[in-house]
Amino acid sequence: MASWTAKWIWIDGTRDGGQGTKDEGLPRNFYLCARKAFDVPRDLQSAVLRITADARYVLFVNGQRIGNGPLRGWQHSWFYDTYDLTPHLRPGERNAIGVLVIQPGEANFQYPLGRGGLLAQLDMTTKRGRNITVGTDRTWKGMPHPAYDRRTPRISCQQGFVEHYDGTQEEGRGTGDWATAEFDDSKWQRAIELGKVGIAPWKKLVPRNIPFLTMEPVYPTRILLVRTVEPPAIVHxxxxxxxxxxxxxxxxxxxxxxxxxxxxxxxxxxxxxxxxxxxxxxxxxxxxxxxxxxxxxxxxxxxxxxxxxxxxxxxxxxxxxxxxxxxxxxxxxxxxxxxxxxxxxxxxxxxxxxxxxxxxxxxxxxxxxxxxxxxxxxxxxxxxxxxxxxxxxxxSDHVFARIVLAEGTGDEGRGTRFENLEAICRPNDEVAVIYPPRKGDAELLIDFGRELVGFWEFESDAPKGTVLDFYGFEALHPTDDGGFEIQHTWGLNNVMRYIAKEGWQRYTSIVRRGFRYLILTIRFPQGEKRPVRIKTLRCLLNTYPYNERGEFLCDDWKLNEIWRMCRYTLRLCSEDTFVDCPAYEQTFWVGDARNEALIAYATYGGYELARRCWLLAGQSLWRSPLVESQVPSGWQDILTAWALLWVWACEEYYRYTGDEEFLREVYPFVTQQMRNIAQNFLRPDGLFEIEAWNMLDWAPMDTPRKGVVTHQNAMLVEAYRRAATMALWSGKTEDAKEFEALAQKVEDAINEHLWDEQKQAFVDAIHADGRRSNVFSVQTQTMVYLCDAVTDERRPVIRRYLYDKPEGFVWFGSPFALFFLLEAYAKDGEFQRILDIVRREWGAMIDYGATTAWETLTPRTRSHCHAWSAAPAYFLSTYVLGVRPKGGTRVMEYFIAPKPCDLKWAKGKFPIPIGTRDGGRGARRSKSWEGETPAEPREIEVRWERDERKFVLWFALPSSARAEIVLPPIVPEGASVSTKLVKGEATSPKFEANHWRIKVSEGSQGKIEASW
Missing domain, CATH: 2.60.120.260 (Galactose-binding domain-like)
Structure with a gap:
């Protein structure tokens, strides 16, 4: 790849959003059109474009939308994208690159504030070997995009600004076809050069390290309601x-x-x-x-x-x-x-x-x-x-208020007239026709059939000045009279406004939105008689491009539905990072992502996305003593449990992948955080005390912002132990001793200072004034038990509370926190209890008609798609199917240890990392994603079935993986166990530690049959 010769550019004369002074490259809610026309040689061999912008860009080539980016990141290590433009250029002709740059002018939970800028470089090679470069410099042209309304509210505090597009502003303003070669840009400004690659704040440029996201068209499934409405009179x-x-x-x-x-x-x-x-x-x-x-x-x-x-x-x-x-x-x-x-x-x-x-x-x-x-x-x-x-x-207006607080006009029977309305749901050239109501506006309630996330796109014929207002939301709830009630997410302006120019027009949104239901309100110009015709209305589903490598099926249909629901939830919460939810926040919450990553490993094999997430989180240590709660973000915040879960997640990623390069990159971050804690936040008595956000669950636990919080002291013990394990993997034996000693120090302090003899339980906290909490929660006991931060004498005492909640103890409020209880049950071998909870809590979601898992355990939840709640997909694949990594070695070794519980059969596939690295195991990576040729997909395939006196297991391993097969305890010591291999080698069955065990070599396939 050629070296960078392009310059960072911007345009002069932008304002800071209303203060009347020249900006610092941070105009408020600003949309910049930048373009360059150039000649392409007739004998073009290849054309590769590298591009990035601060904060976001949409790329056009010869008027065609090609992609958008860059990945979210920290400005000091800013990402760029690479496109092969060879298929999109016209050899021997004039061509054009157009870039729409979006600069919010203020930070959000996905964007730490930088400054506006664009960098692009097209490197062309001819068949004769000549090299031609077109890069951003002062010859590029730019202008503010006049069709985007800058006076819009924020979508939410986590996201950017609401999208308002006025198509009438294209007419006579020279922007309709601004990204084509034929466009006359003679009245546009020349760009100003900010500087060469390496200038602040983008001191280091990093190639994209994951694939581009999907753009999968999804159409509505049905029209639920048509009515005529009037909006509220005045909104400020x-x-x-x-x-x-x-x-x-x-x-x-x-x-x-x-x-x-x-x-x-x-x-x-x-x-x-x-x-x-x-x-x-x-x-x-x-x-x-x-x-x-x-x-x-x-x-x-x-x-x-x-x-x-x-x-x-x-x-x-x-x-x-x-x-x-x-x-x-x-x-x-x-x-x-x-x-x-x-x-x-x-x-x-x-x-x-x-x-x-x-x-x-x-x-x-x-x-x-x-x-x-x-x-x-x-x-x-x-x-x-x-x-x-x-x-x-x-x-300029508030679309959310106009739609949500609209009132029916009372003449629905004579109001909005329409023809062929179901054409909106069909991916063909049929046209739906909506006529102007006698009074008020036409409103359509549209169901897309499932939760989605992506870009809205439509094609319509409309009179000039017609306003199309869109509002996406997640849930309808049944009412006692047989109708339904819309659940609005207050504080989320999940809307878009488009003002039509005359005639047929197509528009693709530039904002990614999560939703299931869509309200489309059509506001006709006063006195307009001509209808609106809609040919296309769809969502371009935009998620991480997982292959559906993982599978799970069993003889319980509801468990199958739960597994699929959770896998789909995880997909919708996978963007360029794991995110908590696709609608309200779209934020990479680090603690949420620890659980999400385990789910991704079991369902999709989402190792590359997890790798990116853990390194991105570690980079937040440049400004905070602990890894921040959500990154990269304009909110500099520590959520203590999330920072500790990050250490767990880093250790787990290596355990699953053996990625030595990752270990080398992340280990300095891990040691930096763990030593920061030891030096700055461990009290003389050994307890961990930090002023931070100290929550664990949406439940009435006592987790004060200042003070000693018990659950995170226990989590710190586990984090130090995992840091010690990573130290050993890295060959740092002295570090390992240091971290083990710190783990023991905190464990001793927990048992000395946080135990309540009267309650025979651990208190939730000690407040900053020394007052001991009078709140006791099962969450706290669970975390102490799970993290082995309790003495042998007290362990059976608190273990009881996990199975039989004492009166007055706080119980779990979210599926996220339940994940840790299920982990504790798995540690105890209580797999039937796991299935019982999954059937009860997640089965209720299926019964309610959910297509994705809820943030909380009730249907009146804030987010109806939240991957911190997708736990069953992990536990069913890992324990019922029975596949999990041994980890910690340079060889890919797995346990195949099914837990049948009350099931008769199960089958599925468990994804393992693709490719090789460092001669060991893990995902092979190149310096950039382009040109990557992954190895063949690899999954461990398992099928088992049983009856009263027989257990049969079929298995197939990839050529890079070996396994130890552990038969369930229903197979007694006196059973007859036989192994029949189609491929590979196996040890003789051996009964050890109450289980029959067989070790099989790499690439083995066969059947193990036990009868008694």
Whole structure:
């Protein structure tokens, strides 16, 4: 590959999103079109493009959308992508590359703040051996994309901005075909060169280390409802952060004390209802009108307005939060739009909203003066304490509010008229026709049949100015009257707006969204008679491109459905990292990912994705003493248990793969964290104490932010032991001794200081003031037991609590935490209990009609697709089918040890790492993904069946794997055991430690039969 000669580029004249000054490369919610036209030689042999951007890009070649990226990462080790453009270029002609760069201008949970920039280099080679390079430099052209509305709210605090696209802005603005060679870019700006490869903040460029994600078209399955609606009359949404937390563009939570004001002109004395999206108190804890307190009920605030001007003040004081958008919905229904008028209290240009603050407290004089003001004239005397919210920091509209709070017009029988509506569900050229209602807007409720994640795409014919509003959500719940209720995820603006140009048009979204159901609201221009025609409406399913290598089937149909549901859940939560959920967050939560990785190994063989995740997490140690909770992110946060689970995960990855290169890369991170803990967070008495987020489960455990938390002390013991194991694998015997000693030190401290003699259990915590917690949880006992952080004398005592919860003890609140209980059951050999819990908790999801596993154990959960809840796929494949790695050697060795429980048969495949590395085992890797030729797929295939006096097991091993077969304890010592091999070698059956055992060589295939 040729060396980099391209320059990082940007364009001049962008603004910082409303402050009126030149930017630092961080314009707010900014969309840059960059392009370059060039000639391609007739004898083109190959053309390879390397490209990256900060923060995101969409790549076009000759007007065709090719891909998007880059991978999420840290700016100091920034990823670039590589494309083979040979099939997409036209030899002997003028060609063009177009890049849409998206720069949010502020951080989120997927993006630590960098600065805007684009880097691309096309290296072409002719058949005669001539090399031609086209790279980003000052000859490239750029301009802000005028069709993307920059005045939109955030999707959520975890994600970027809502997507609004105005197709009418393409007309006459020179952007409709801007990525084609024929386009005239003479009026566009020339790019400015930021510098060569290696400039800050992108000091190191790293090639993409996983494949590109899927783009699999999925169509709706049915239309559930058509109705005519009217949206709420008035919606205001403003971003408070630039005013009340000035200068902060991170995702770190803050507390603030402040007020938001506006003036409302009423034509008469009247009562107006105001709702803050997300429920009472989400955006305002209290409100006043003309100095008098407003009243609140379950639907919001009630404002009593007098005729004329009314000073309305909201108290937006908060203790701790990430999202600073304040959204209010005023009135609802027909005719309300013209009832009131909003005016800036200071009479200034800009928005109609003004802030006061930030203040030190609500008792501060300035706060009280504004809060107690009774009139507009009085508030203007306090001008020095007030600041108008910039117009750029207000939303042009709020699609979520317009859809979610819309009301039916009451004439559904005569409202929206349509033809051939089911054509929306068909992947052909049929067209659905929707006519303008007599009044209001047309709304369609569409079911895609299963949870999805990806890019919305549609093709339609519409009158100019028609607004198409899209809203995706995850769940419908049945109601007692036979209908259904939509469950909205408050705080998630999972929406898109498209304003149509005239005629036929196709649009592919640039935002990835998770959903199952879609509401499409069509808002026709006033007086429009012509219908909207829809030919295509689909989702481009966008996930990690797993091969479905793992399989599991047994004689219990519900367990089979549970396994498939969990595997699919894992797929939807696999992007360029593991993520918690595809809709609400799309965030790489490190602790969630430990469990997700084990599930991925058993179902898909997702080793390469896990490898990337653990190294990416380790890189967060450049700024934090422990691995951060979610990475790479604008929220610098430590969730202690997650940092410890990362160590577990690194050890497990090597145990599964034997990837020596990974061990060399990750071991310095592991030692850095574990020594940081020993040096900075171990008390003299040996207990681990850290001020951090110390949760484990969505349950009422006592896990204070400051203090000693028992479950994570136990997890630290296990983390030190695993670090010691990794040290031995790395040949670092002194490190191993150090970590073993630290593990013993913490274990001793747990048993000396955290045991309660009266309760005969471990307390949840010791608070920072020395107060011992009065909360006892099964989670804490489980973690101490699982991590072997308990004395031999106490072990059977706390073991009982895992099977018979004592009165008053906290029980598990999430499938995530149940994973550790199931691990403890597996450690005890209580596999029937595992099946019982799986059937009860996950079977309830199947019975409810879920297509993916829920975040919590009830259907009224926040996320209806959450891979931290996909545990059964791991436990069924690992224990019922019976395949798990021995690990820790340079040879791929596995146990095949089925646990039949109450099942009669099971069969399946367990994926093992593909290829070789360092002469040992693991996933073979190259410096970049392009050109990688993986070895043949490899899975361990197992089938077993049994009756009252017989057990038969069939197996087939890949040529790189050997196994020890361990028959279940139902096969007695006196049984007759025979081995019949089709291929390979086997030892004679031997009865040891209450099991029959047979070792088989690499690539063996055959049958083992036992009868008694």
């Amino acid at each position: 949404s403003v971003d408070l952060r630039p005013n009340l937390i000035p200068g902060d563009r991170s995702s770190n939570p803050h507390g603030l004390t402040g007020l938001v004001l506006t003036v409302v002109r009423a034509p008469k004395a009247m009562e107006v209802r105001v709702r803050a999206l997300g429920g009472i108190g989400f955006g305002a804890r209290r409100a006043r009108v003309n100095g008098e307190d407003a009243t609140f009920d379950e639907r919001g605030a009630i404002l009593n307005l007098r005729k004329g001007e009314n000073l309305v003040v909201f108290d937006v004081t908060r203790d701790w939060y990430h999202d600073w958008w304040f959204t209010t919905v005023w009135g609802a229904g027909r005719g309300a739009r013209d009832t009131v008028e909003f005016v800036n209290p200071l009479g200034e240009e800009g928005s109609v909203w003004v802030t006061a603050g930030p203040f030190g407290s609500t008792s501060e004089e300035g706060f009280r003066a504004v809060w107690n003001a009774k009139s507009v004239n009085e508030i203007r005397t306090l001008r020095s304490k007030l600041r108008t919210i910039a117009f750029e920091h207000t939303a």
